[in-house]
Amino acid sequence: MSLSLPRTPLQVFRDHLRAAPGRMVHSAFRTGTPSTDRGRSSFVFGNVFLHLHSVRTHRWSLRWMTTAGLGIASVAAFLITLVTGVLLMFYYKPYPDVAYDSIKDIHFVVPTGRFMRNIHRWAANVMVVTVILHMARAFYTASYRAPREFNWLIGLALLVTTLGLSFTGYLLPWDQLAFWAITIGANIAQSPREVTDALGITEHFDPGGLQRLLLLGSDTVGDEALIRFYLLHVMLLPLVAAMLMAVHFWRIRKDGGLTKPADVNQRLGPPPADVYPVFTEEPVKTYHLAAIVRGRTPAVGSGPEHTVPSMPHLFYAELGVLMLTLFVCTALALVSDAPLKELANAQVPENPAKAPWYFLGLQELVAFSAFMGGIGIPAIVLIGLGLIPYLDREEEGTGVWFGGPGGWRLVQRSIAFGFSAALIVESIAIRFGWLREWFPDIPQLVVTAINPGTVLTLIYAWYSVWLVRRYGSTRAGALGLFTCFLCGFIVLTVIGTYFRGPNWEFFWSPADWPGGH
Amino acid sequence: MTVKPGATRSRLDPEPMPRRDVLGLLSLWSMATALLFATVGMFRLPKAAVLASPSKKFRVALPDTLAAGEPFVPPGRAVAIYRDPEGVYAISTICTHLGCIVHATTQGFECPCHGSGFTASGEVTRGPAPRALDWLQVSTSGGLVTVDEGVTVPSGTRVPV
Structure with a gap:
C-alpha cells in the first residue's frame, strides 16, 4: 500500500462493486467457509435448514x-x-x-x-x-x-x-x-x-x-x-x-x-483415531437456560463427550x-x-376391486364384516400402539434391538406364533366359511362383531397377557403383541394381494381366475 | 403482584394470576368461545346441504317379453325391476356391505366385491352384507314404470300394473 491520494467517489464505487459478490455470499452465510470444526459448527447453528x-x-x-x-x-x-x-x-x-x-x-x-x-x-x-x-x-x-x-x-x-x-x-x-x-x-x-x-x-x-x-x-x-x-x-x-x-x-x-x-x-469403546475431535472428559457443568427452566430435561448432565461434528x-x-x-x-x-x-x-x-396393497390386509378383514374389519380392529390397534409407552415404564433394554426381557428369542417365538395363528384362522375362514355359513339365522350384530380379525386379535391379546405374566414384564408382552400384529398384517396383506380373485374368492394363483384374467 | 411483607417468594416462582385480572380472563374466554364457534362453523361448511347427485327418479318401459322373476336392469341404473302376476317391484342392486353393484340373476343376487349372496327377494344368504337389499318405491302410469332410488319401501311391496 503506497501513500495514496484521496480516492475518488468513482474508485470507491468500483471497489464496492468488486466486493459485492463476496459480500453477498458473506451476508447469506455469515460464518464464512466452514473449513474448521468450529466453523462448521457455527455454520450448522446459523443456518435455518441445518439447525434442525x-x-x-x-x-x-x-x-x-x-x-x-x-x-x-x-x-x-x-x-x-x-x-x-x-x-x-x-x-x-x-x-x-x-x-x-x-x-x-x-x-x-x-x-x-x-x-x-x-x-x-x-x-x-x-x-x-x-x-x-x-x-x-x-x-x-x-x-x-x-x-x-x-x-x-x-x-x-x-x-x-x-x-x-x-x-x-x-x-x-x-x-x-x-x-x-x-x-x-x-x-x-x-x-x-x-x-x-x-x-x-x-x-x-x-x-x-x-x-x-x-x-x-x-x-x-x-x-x-x-x-x-x-x-x-x-x-x-x-x-x-x-x-x-x-x-x-x-x-x-x-x-x-x-x-x-x-x-x-462402554458399548462404543474408544473413538477411532480418524473420528476426531471427540470430547472424552465428563462435563463439569451444563447450562440449560438455567434461570427460567426448572426440572430435569434430557440434556441435563450430559456433555459433548463421544460426539462428533454433525457437519x-x-x-x-x-x-x-x-x-x-x-x-x-x-x-x-x-x-x-x-x-x-x-x-x-x-x-x-x-372385479376384484382391490385397494392399494397396504390396505389389502384390512380389505381381507372387511370381507367378513365391514365395521369390525375396517374401523373396529384398526382403532383397537392404534389405541394399543398409543398406550404402549404409557404402560411399559421399564428401563431394561432401552436403545438396544429387541431389548427387554425375552429379547430376540421371544421375538422369534412370537413370529412363529403370530404367523401360525393368522394362517390357521384365515385357513379356517377360507376353507369352512364364517359364521353366516354355519348359522344362517345368526343375529347381524354377532356377524359384525366376530370377524376372523376379532378372533385373531383376541388370540394375540391372550398370548401377550400370558407373556406379561411369564416374564413379569409389560415390555415382554408388548414385544410379543407388536410382533404378532406385524405377522398378522403380513399374512392378511399377502392373502389379500395374491390369493383373492373375483368375488373375493380364494385362488392359489391369478392364472386360476375365471374369465381368462 | 406485590409480595406481602414477611412472605418469601423466589423470583423463580411463577407469578400467580392476579385475582382481579378481569380483562385478561375476559379476553381469554372470548378467544376460547370464538375458537369454538369458528371450529363448529368450519365443520359445518363441508357438510353439504344440497347433494349434487344425479336425479334419483327415472321412468322406463319394461320389455313386453319380461318373464316373472326375471330382472330388468335399465342401462345406467343400479336397480333391478321385476314384473310378476301380483305387480311390479324394484330392488336396488347396491350391495349393503360396501356399495358394489350386485349382479342380478333369476336365482338372486351376487356381489363381485366380497362375495355376498342374496335371495331373489334380496335377503342375505351368505357373505358379509349386514342387511337385505333395499326395495325401492315404484309407481306405474300408462305402461311406464317410475322408480325412485331415493325412497325405500318394505320388502315385498308390489304395485299393480
Whole structure:
C-alpha cells in the first residue's frame, strides 16, 4: 500500500462493486467457509435448514444399526412425492372424466410426465414401507420409552397421515381401480351404521353416514368426492404431515437425541483415531437456560463427550440415505409403470376391486364384516400402539434391538406364533366359511362383531397377557403383541394381494381366475 | 403482584394470576368461545346441504317379453325391476356391505366385491352384507314404470300394473 491520494467517489464505487459478490455470499452465510470444526459448527447453528440438527452428533446415532436410516428415508420419500406431486399438478385436472384424460396426457404426451408419475407413485409406496419399518425400529429398540412417549404418538399420527395421503391419491386418476377402491373406502367410513342399524338408532345417531357425507360431499362418488380428495391430497394432508414432521424432529432434539442404551459409551469403546475431535472428559457443568427452566430435561448432565461434528459426519449419512431413496424410487419408476385402468364406470364394479396393497390386509378383514374389519380392529390397534409407552415404564433394554426381557428369542417365538395363528384362522375362514355359513339365522350384530380379525386379535391379546405374566414384564408382552400384529398384517396383506380373485374368492394363483384374467 | 411483607417468594416462582385480572380472563374466554364457534362453523361448511347427485327418479318401459322373476336392469341404473302376476317391484342392486353393484340373476343376487349372496327377494344368504337389499318405491302410469332410488319401501311391496 503506497501513500495514496484521496480516492475518488468513482474508485470507491468500483471497489464496492468488486466486493459485492463476496459480500453477498458473506451476508447469506455469515460464518464464512466452514473449513474448521468450529466453523462448521457455527455454520450448522446459523443456518435455518441445518439447525434442525444439533451441532454435534453422538457416535451411537451414526451407527448404521441404530436407525438403518429409516426416518430419513421416509422424509426423503416425502420430499420426492412433494416435488413430483407439484410437477404433476401442472397438468392434472380434478374433474371426473377430465381427470382421467389428464392422467392419460401426463402418461403419453407430457414430456417426462410418465416418468414423474411413476416416481410419485413409487415414492409414495416406498414412504409407506419406510414409515412402517421406522415404527418397527422405534418399537424394537424401545425408543418409545420416557421421555419419548409423546413423539411416539406424533409418529402414529404421521403413520395415519401417510396412509391418508396414499389413499386420497388413489382416487385421482378416476379409473376403475380408483373409483371402486374409493367407493369401498367411503362405505367403510359409513360402516358404523352396521352397529347403529342393528341397534335401531341410525335415524337419531348416524356417525357412519356423517363420515361418508363429509368424505364424499354427496351420496355417490362423483365430482364432489374428487375435488375433496384432491384438496386433502395436495393441501390439507401435506400441511398436516409437514406440521407433524416439524414437531417430530423438534421433539427428537428436545427428548435428548436418538435413544441410546444406558451403557452406550462402554458399548462404543474408544473413538477411532480418524473420528476426531471427540470430547472424552465428563462435563463439569451444563447450562440449560438455567434461570427460567426448572426440572430435569434430557440434556441435563450430559456433555459433548463421544460426539462428533454433525457437519460433515451426520450430513453425509443423511445425504447417503436420501440418494439411496431417490435411486430406489427412480429405478422402480423405470421398470414399472403406475397402473391406469379403464375410465371409471359406476355401473360395473371392478372385479376384484382391490385397494392399494397396504390396505389389502384390512380389505381381507372387511370381507367378513365391514365395521369390525375396517374401523373396529384398526382403532383397537392404534389405541394399543398409543398406550404402549404409557404402560411399559421399564428401563431394561432401552436403545438396544429387541431389548427387554425375552429379547430376540421371544421375538422369534412370537413370529412363529403370530404367523401360525393368522394362517390357521384365515385357513379356517377360507376353507369352512364364517359364521353366516354355519348359522344362517345368526343375529347381524354377532356377524359384525366376530370377524376372523376379532378372533385373531383376541388370540394375540391372550398370548401377550400370558407373556406379561411369564416374564413379569409389560415390555415382554408388548414385544410379543407388536410382533404378532406385524405377522398378522403380513399374512392378511399377502392373502389379500395374491390369493383373492373375483368375488373375493380364494385362488392359489391369478392364472386360476375365471374369465381368462 | 406485590409480595406481602414477611412472605418469601423466589423470583423463580411463577407469578400467580392476579385475582382481579378481569380483562385478561375476559379476553381469554372470548378467544376460547370464538375458537369454538369458528371450529363448529368450519365443520359445518363441508357438510353439504344440497347433494349434487344425479336425479334419483327415472321412468322406463319394461320389455313386453319380461318373464316373472326375471330382472330388468335399465342401462345406467343400479336397480333391478321385476314384473310378476301380483305387480311390479324394484330392488336396488347396491350391495349393503360396501356399495358394489350386485349382479342380478333369476336365482338372486351376487356381489363381485366380497362375495355376498342374496335371495331373489334380496335377503342375505351368505357373505358379509349386514342387511337385505333395499326395495325401492315404484309407481306405474300408462305402461311406464317410475322408480325412485331415493325412497325405500318394505320388502315385498308390489304395485299393480
